[in-house]
Amino acid sequence: MKNTYVKFLISFLALASTPFILSLFHLNLLSEILILAIFALSLNVLVGFTGLVSLGHAAFFGVGAYTAALVAQHFSANLLATLGIAAFVSLLFAAIIGAFCMKVNGFYFLMLTLAFSQMIYSFIHQSTNLTGGSNGLSGIPKPEIGAFSFANPVLVFYLVLVIFMISYAVLRITVKSPYGQVLIGIRENETRVKSMGYNTSLYKYSAFIIAGVFGGVAGTLYTYFNGFIAPSDVYWTMSGTVLIMVLVGGSGTMLGPVLGSALIVILETIVSSYTSLWMLILGAVLIAFVVFFPKGMVGIGQSLYRRFTNKPSVVNEKKSRAA
Amino acid sequence: MRTDHILTISRVGKSFGGLHILKDISLEVKKGERIGIIGPNGAGKTTFFNLLTGDLEPSVGEIYHDGHNITKQPNYKRARNGIVRTFQKNNLLNELTVLENLLLVLQRKQGFGKVWYQLRNIKKYPRLYEEADELLKKWGLFYQRNAVIKNLSYGEQRQIEILLGVAMEPSILLLDEPTAGMSQSETDYIVNLLYKLPRDLTLMIIEHDLDIVFGLADRMVVLYDGGVLAEGEPEKVRADERVNKIYIGSGDELVC
Ligand SMILES: Nc1ncnc2c1ncn2[C@@H]1O[C@H](COP(=O)(O)OP(=O)(O)OP(=O)(O)O)[C@@H](O)[C@H]1O
Ligand SMILES: [Mg+2]
Numbered sequence: 284m285k286n287t288y289v290k291f292l293i294s295f296l297a298l299a300s301t302p303f304i305l306s307l308f309h310l311n312l313l314s315e316i317l318i319l320a321i322f323a324l325s326l327n328v329l330v331g332f333t334g335l336v337s338l339g340h341a342a343f344f345g346v347g348a349y350t351a352a353l354v355a356q357h358f359s360a361n362l363l364a365t366l367g368i369a370a371f372v373s374l375l376f377a378a379i380i381g382a383f384c385m386k387v388n389g390f391y392f393l394m395l396t397l398a399f400s401q402m403i404y405s406f407i408h409q410s411t412n413l414t415g416g417s418n419g420l421s422g423i424p425k426p427e428i429g430a431f432s433f434a435n436p437v438l439v440f441y442l443v444l445v446i447f448m449i450s451y452a453v454l455r456i457t458v459k460s461p462y463g464q465v466l467i468g469i470r471e472n473e474t475r476v477k478s479m480g481y482n483t484s485l486y487k488y489s490a491f492i493i494a495g496v497f498g499g500v501a502g503t504l505y506t507y508f509n510g511f512i513a514p515s516d517v518y519w520t521m522s523g524t525v526l527i528m529v530l531v532g533g534s535g536t537m538l539g540p541v542l543g544s545a546l547i548v549i550l551e552t553i554v555s556s557y558t559s560l561w562m563l564i565l566g567a568v569l570i571a572f573v574v575f576f577p578k579g580m581v582g583i584g585q586s587l588y589r590r591f592t593n594k595p596s597v598v599n600e601k602k603s604r605a606a
Numbered sequence: 607m608r609t610d611h612i613l614t615i616s617r618v619g620k621s622f623g624g625l626h627i628l629k630d631i632s633l634e635v636k637k638g639e640r641i642g643i644i645g646p647n648g649a650g651k652t653t654f655f656n657l658l659t660g661d662l663e664p665s666v667g668e669i670y671h672d673g674h675n676i677t678k679q680p681n682y683k684r685a686r687n688g689i690v691r692t693f694q695k696n697n698l699l700n701e702l703t704v705l706e707n708l709l710l711v712l713q714r715k716q717g718f719g720k721v722w723y724q725l726r727n728i729k730k731y732p733r734l735y736e737e738a739d740e741l742l743k744k745w746g747l748f749y750q751r752n753a754v755i756k757n758l759s760y761g762e763q764r765q766i767e768i769l770l771g772v773a774m775e776p777s778i779l780l781l782d783e784p785t786a787g788m789s790q791s792e793t794d795y796i797v798n799l800l801y802k803l804p805r806d807l808t809l810m811i812i813e814h815d816l817d818i819v820f821g822l823a824d825r826m827v828v829l830y831d832g833g834v835l836a837e838g839e840p841e842k843v844r845a846d847e848r849v850n851k852i853y854i855g856s857g858d859e860l861v862c
Contacts, residue, residue, distance in 0.1 A: 460725045461713045468710050471699035478659070478697075479711050479774065480685035 291452065298444055302437045311508075314440045316541075316548045317447040318504045323528040323540030324454050325497030330526065331534035332458050333490045334470030338393050338522050339400030340498055342380065345407060345517030347373045347499030349414060351506045352423045360424040362433070362442075366503050373499020374492060376403075381491035385484055400522055408514045419513030426507050433507065443504050450497055455537050457493065466490055470535075527565065531572045533581030542580040611670075612637040612808050613658070613689075613778060618667030619832075620653055627653050629832040631667070635778075640809040642823030642840070644816065646852060649829040651812045652694055655780050658810075659691045660684045671778075686714075688777030692770070692784060694812075696763045700756040704747060704766055707755060708738045711773045745769050745799065761792040768796065778808040785815060797822070820844060828852075 298317075302310055322344055329335045350369040358364065380399045384392055407414045414420060425433050426442070433439050457463050465486050468476040477483050506512050515521070524547065532543025547565070554564050576583050613635040620628040628650045635641060645651050656662040658669065660681035668677045676684060685691075699707050712734050728734070742748040747765060755763060768784050784800065785793040797818055803809065813819035820826070826843040828836040836846045843849055 456725050456727065459727045459729075461728050461731070462725065464706070464710055464713065464728055467702070467706075468699055471701055472697065474661075475693075475697050475699060475770075476710065477682045478661075478685055478691060478693075479770070480682050480714055482680075482682050 291448070295444075295448055299441070302440060307436060310440055311436055312548065312552060314436070314443045314508055316545045317443050318501055318508060319525065319528065319548060320541040320544040321447055321450045321504065322498055322501035322525050323532065323544045324450065324537070325494045325501060326525050327529050327534055327536075327540045328454060328458065328466070328490055328494045328497075330529050331536065331539070332463060332470060333466045333487055334473075335487060335491070336389075336393050336526070337384075337396040337494075338519065338526065339380075339396030339398070340494070340525055341517050341519065341521035342396075342400035342403045343373050343377060343495040343498030344502035344505070344521065344525075345400075345403060345512075345514075346376045347502030348506045348512045348516060349407060349420070349502075350499070351503040352420045352512050353413070355424045355426070355506070356420070360427050360432075362426040362428050365426055365506075366446075366500070369503040370496050370499050373502070374496045376499075377492045377495025381488050381495070384491065385488050397519060397522070400517070401519060404514060404517045404519070407517055414514070417514060419511060421511045423506055423510045423512070425510065439508055443508065446500065446504060450500060451537070451541075454493075454497065458537070462486075467535075524565070527569050531568065531579055533579030536579075536581045539579050539581045546580065610637070611635060612639075612672060614670040615658070616668045616670070618657060618664045618669060620650070620657060620662060621665045627832055628657070628664075631829075631834055633827065633834070633837075635808060635810070637777075637808055638806045640811070640822055640824045642819035642826045643810060643812045643829060644814070644819060644826065645829035645835070650832050651829055652782055654829065655691055655782055655810075655812065658684075658778075658780060659689055661691075685774065685776075689780070690771050690774045690776035690778070691780040692767050692782060694782040694786065696760070696767050698755045698763060698766060698770070701754065703752050703754055704742070704758070705735075705738055705751050707766060707770060708741065708773060709734055711770055712737050715774060741769065741773055746795075761788045764788055764792070765796065768799075772803065776807065778810065779803070781809065781811040781813075783812050783814060785813065785818060793818070816844075 298313075301313060305313065322340070325343075326337065326340045329337050329340075347369045350372040351365040354365045354368050380396070384395045384399070387395055408417060410416065425439070427433065433442050458466065465476065465481055468479075468481070469483050469486060473483050502516075505516065528543035528547050529540050530543070531546060532541065533539025547568075550564070550568065551561055554561050572579060578585070611634045613633075615631060615633040615635075618628065618631045619626065631654065643651050643654070653662065657664045660676070660679055660683070664677065668675055670676065671684070671687065671689060676687075699710070709728065713728070713731070716731075716734060716737070739748065739751070742751055745765065747762070747769065750758060750762060755766065758766070764784070764787065768781065771779055771781070781800075785796055788796065793815070800809075800811075800822060809822075811819060811822060820840040823840055826836070826838065826840050827834055828843060828846075828849050830852050835852065836843050836849050
């Protein structure tokens with residue numbers, strides 16, 4: 284137990300020292316990784332722990348991002364106001380969309396989440412007066428607390444870092460708690476978990492809402508970070524990308540989505556400076572992982588660790604439950 | 607409703623499409639009674655259990671539990687209220703360990719994880735682990751505590767299947783062919799455990815091994831062609847000509 288706090292503190296300090304080491308370019312990259320890591324972690328609650336594969340998670344990212352942008356432009360750029368309202372609106376959307384999506388399973392769940400997110404996308408895309416349509420919203424004021432403004436990238440990085448650490452901790456506690464064990468149970472065998480006396484619909488619904496809220500928080504941070512938001516960030520390819528981050532990193536683990544986010548963001552940055560075939564490369568990466576490393580980067584790490592420590596392999600090894 | 611009956615099944619039927627699998631079944635079960643249910647393959651025994659647990663809704667008829675009409679109550683509520691089943695085919699959380707399967711049952715019983723504000727690491731509830739270990743020791747499964755279900759033998763999985771049911775501390779336990787697919791020694795072991803179940807626990811047991819079920823049951827119900835063919839004390843049912851006929855007719859022997 285103590286060990287966990289120590290690891291947490293060390294990670295925080297290590298990340299907090301990066302502004303002294305990294306160039307501004309790389310620091311911004313790290314901010315983006317952490318933001319998308321929150322996004323991937325939130326999706327992982329659904330995909331990795333509850334076993335519900337959503338292809339519409341960008342909806343909540345978009346709702347959070349646009350809400351924060353609109354609040355900042357029209358009412359107040361106060362951090363607590365923008366973040367609080369954006370999280371609340373994301374919660375409302377998740378509650379409504381979830382109520383529908385919970386009625387179906389498997390493939391139909393995937394299609395329904397996709398349909399809802401595309402509806403939100405087209406609303407954003409068409410409502411030029413409110414959302415700027417295809418131009419998006421720009422010149423969004425940076426968040427502030429009282430007279431203090433997160434006016435430069437280093438300050439934004441620290442804000443992102445703190446919210447990332449909090450989100451990680453909250454989601455970790457959630458999935459490790461008895462509540463999280465029920466979610467894992469649902470992933471493994473929903474029928475049996477029902478027979479144990481659990482109202483599984485309620486658990487799935489609440490997981491959907493948790494995922495939606497943290498997805499909205501990630502979107503909010505994205506708005507803070509960029510000062511700009513466009514409908515392409517709500518498009519279904521965004522949902523696809525974050526799903527790939529979860530799978531490539533290792534679904535059903537806490538570390539996986541963070542690693543997945545790092546890999547995809549870094550890879551995209553490198554690849555994009557050489558070629559415009561990013562989607563092709565992304566597809567190849569996904570295929571490679573699905574075929575050769577179905578347990579993702581965390582799975583690779585585990586088998587390397589086992590090889591080096593010479594632990595007798597697999598017999599009673601569990602699926603992928605690291606971190 | 608009379609409440610000396612823990613379960614009252616009143617003119618219940620179930621059809622799938624146009625097929626009437628169960629027609630007009632009525633049965634009253636007293637608290638602590640042990641009822642054996644037999645019948646040839648496809649007679650509708652499992653379907654009958656599904657109606658009692660709420661996994662399926664009857665097409666007609668009503669079911670009462672302790673005097674309450676539960677015909678439309680969802681299965682998880684019935685399970686909470688003490689109507690618990692085990693499955694004919696092992697239906698476990700195969701990728702998780704024995705302990706994790708068991709904890710899931712115990713945490714709800716002990717009231718953890720029922721509400722999501724109890725967000726603490728599950729390891730911080732030592733009482734859960736104590737009870738789990740106690741049960742595993744009692745069932746002779748402690749040595750498999752951390753084994754993943756899918757790596758266990760079929761017989762061991764079968765034991766876990768039944769253990770999960772018993773661990774819920776039900777008031778009515780429905781066992782669907784508990785010894786199916788087990789070796790003789792495993793069967794003996796399980797039957798012995800079943801005999802040791804508390805006497806006030808109401809038991810309904812579907813079993814093809816007639817020796818087991820005739821020994822265990824206070825009362826037998828024979829399902830045939832969607833209806834109750836015979837009902838009564840084991841000796842009476844064993845002597846019943848119609849029962850002998852269908853068992854011989856279907857290729858099964860009354861004494862296996
Ligand atoms: N969900 C369903 N949809 C359609 N038909 C079903 C369904 N469930 C069961 N049946 C049919 O109902 C009949 C009775 O099935 P059931 O499983 O209740 O029999 P059983 O008495 O338990 O048999 P066994 O001894 O083989 O376990 C079978 O013919 C089966 O095919
Ligand atoms: Mg059956």
